[in-house]
Amino acid sequence: MKIKFITIKNGEAVPRNRIPHLAFDDFRNDALTIVGSGGNVVQFFVYPDTGGSLKMLAVLRSGNSLLTAGCDAPEIWPSFTAVHPPFNLFEREIAEQFGITPDKHPWLKMVRYHANYRGADDVFGNDYTQDIPGNYPYYAVKGEEIHEVAVGPVHAGVIEPGHFRFNCIGERVLHLEIQLGYQHRGVEQLLLNAPPLRFPIIGEGIAGDTAIGHSLCMAQAMEALSGIVPDPGARIVRTIALELERIANHIGDLGALSGDVAFLPVANYCGRMRGDFLNMSLLMCGNRFGKGLIRSGGVRFSPTNEDRGILSRRIKELKPQVEHTIDLLFSASSVRARFEGCGPVPTEDARKLGLVGPAGRGSGLSYDVRRCFPTEHYDRLDIPENLETGCDVYARARVRADEVLQSINMIQSLLRFPVETSCVQPNGFSMAPSSFTVTVNEAWRGEVSHAVLTDEEGKLLRYKIKDPSFHNWNALAMALRDTGISDFPLNNKSFNLSYCGVDL
């Protein structure tokens, strides 16, 4: 059977009439075939077309290809998730946003807890006058000696809110259910109504720890639709910024993992060194998270030769410290005893769930956007596979550690030569009418993607955001199955998923 989806490039503007508009059955069959034969969902969403009718659009990936097609959105459709789980959150999101129903979805419940955009009847039967997403009948295990532990939305640490419901027998977790939505700020709808000058500010706030990843996707999408091409210097600066973000977050998490197994030296060293990498972003653009650096058309700050010198010197000084700290962490027997075998997500499960990023690579899925769909300067860099097959906390930590060292080398090589870029001035830009583009980048948690549709006048028709955490939250629940509840913090940190990136 011939697949009717067409291939598009990462960050390419496609006229909407080029996207095949299929009959629903063909659309569903093709999508299931692609995902069933080793592919995964990149984007799957609904938008109201100019006439008001609802349309579905999917971007899937298979190998090194991005495939897309659309169809009319039915009021009720046979669930994709029932066949292939990677569609799970995407279908629930569609049901929540537009009040239409995936029939026989194995677990149809809300994602973010808000009324749908159309004012249609609520699919989940929620009463939104009560502002508590967690006020809902959780999956419960019954039996003697079964007990439930409810955690959140306000957690013990300085972290984002979410609700975790554990069903345990003794110390052993039988089932963990995660309910998010507390961070919902209405980002996608806000973008439709906000003037374009607010876009980059909103984009940087989707997930502050991934400010570079998300603003890069946004800038590339706007560039594709308005035909602006950033200069090679800007591409290098953006690549450095994305790698700095990766290093800072990975080091921070390695430290947190170490803290969770009570190995405090590494926790403290990593906490300090993470700050040193954030301070490099501060040096480059005046913000520790890289906010304000990336705009459509390029970057707002160009590193001077003096900056390059300072950055190179700092990295040269830090590199051995990072190497030694990582060595200390992984050679401590007390650490290995807790990391190894803890929270396993076997490769087969990881594939079925469609995991991305370091979480996927720790479970034997080698996918990395930087290799498969390179943007910016990545086509000229050699990105190793970083594959671990242990599938446990140790494997996930090891992937992060390897990536830190690789990213340091990448930045060192990029800083070797002067970077010349003319900083972008904020100019009004006009987007191509009736067009579509999708951008993907490998941020530190994995595949970030933005998809943008414009109407006949070149105005935003739909802005769709997907954080890598959208693929990975279920993996945390899987990792906890049959794991001691006291190992929850350790597992949670080994994924360190984004709440606000999912809640939008």
Added chain:
Amino acid sequence: MIKLLKNKFEQGYRTSGYPKTPVELPPRYRGLPAIHQDAPGEMADKCEKACPQRAIDAKTRRIDMGRCVFCGECERISEGSFVSFTRNFGISASCREHLLTDGTLPSLAEHAKAHFRKLFGRSLQLRQVSAGGCNACEADLNVLATPFFDLSRFGINFVASPRHADGIVVTGPISRNMKTALLETYNAVPAPKVVIAAGSCAISGGPFFGSPEVSEGLESILPVDLFIPGCPPHPLTHLHALLTFFK
């Protein structure tokens, strides 16, 4: 063991001498804005129009630091002739109006409430509540516990339970879905209690202003004692605010 010692030696002693010794931030850091009152009106208007946060009032020549995300767009457009950001990171205030700045800021120490100092000057336990934050404010509050800042040496700690806390630090624009949880946390803190709004989201809704899913700032929900601007505030801004207000 040898590895441990070697690492300890290599890492050295890293704690900052702040506030006794000053810390200098790099040139691109954007702190307290200097607003040049003699700049041509045209330029002020241009900046007002280009501000993504609607934080500039060209007529009164003021910037609302509670709305500002310190992106620096106005500085770039005016090439520093209307606004230029200084490296002064001490930008917090005890009342909302003080953040509407003409480039000057009333001394926080003078406006600090004396009874808070008396109560919490030696020991301050805070409960953090993230209410729609993007995790940048949370992350830069968390770093206060790392060796460089080492917050606990000042007797200030973040605690796990509101029952153990003297006050709350709120980040994020208070999403509709977090409002109840926030109020319950606030109610669980024993009186007298402090309320701190950290970051432009908690002060004004920040980048998300206008969305029906968020509030227009914490003050519309709870009485706020201390405002810490920034997107996110630099850890030193947090530290400066806490030390000046409570010490």
